[in-house]
Amino acid sequence: MKILETENCILRPVTLDDYVDLYEYYKIPDVVKFLPIKKHKSYSDTKRFIKSFFISNYEKGKIGHYAIVSKKNNKVIGNVGFNNISKSTKNAEIGICINPKYWGNNISVELVEALIEYGFKELDLESIYAMTYEDNIYAKNVLNKLNFKHERDFNKKFINTGNKAIKCSKYTLYKKDYISL
Template identity: 30%
Template structure:
């Protein structure tokens, strides 16, 4: 399933498929230490940002498609982040979301808008039953985004992710199709 830009939009943002030329805008935020502080990747080199976009394009052409990594654009048509939904278990209709936003746009509700659009896409277009997300317990901003997007905190997963040579816990959030309004 290819995504039409008219499918996922609010008054402030729209999500679209990535294009090869997007790597430069991706690099503007993915190369910043503060953006990847709670992530197992980054800060990205130029080559890593280019590789990310190339891999997204490869994954978007796979059948069946299991990765929907989408560019987040503002109403001025500037790429300001990325949102992602990965189908983790097709049989049980489970997906996982994630997002990253250029820090120039932090604190403005952009990540919440993007997460909400992606969740809606997962339930309405992809017919998923359960969508979940994890985040670093220290990432207060991401916790707020997940809660505002309608997800429920299920708990803490101990020693979940090897990040920069140490084990990190993750908080688990989810929403079920029958809870989504």
């Protein structure tokens, strides 16, 4: 995967050496609440996850999530990317997970902007979409600011909520709309 750069961050592939930084936020229940994984209880959990979710998909030639490395301290503060797509994919889901210590620093917009540009200009995607849950007002604000359009609402069950159905929303940005901006 191509290394990307924003004003405040470097986006690069996740490596096994990142396990301490990733464990720092994957051990927090609120971080994984709406992810398809359980909170990590040990460094071993995080190492296994890095191997299966990140490295395995890179080895298969998929374009996936990047480590978000802060330029200020060279620390991995989260991960962001497309949810393991092939190079021939035309529609891709974007995902982001940031360590709560860095919430509220308004880096989500710059991270998603970098992925949008990469997705449309270099990967030739036709659309990029994101799913968010009802209470995540911040994510909805970021998506609206970047001209994603609300497409639909739906209920989804999450393993970390006891399989309780949570209202979610899908937002999409189409290449034709991106080009016209």
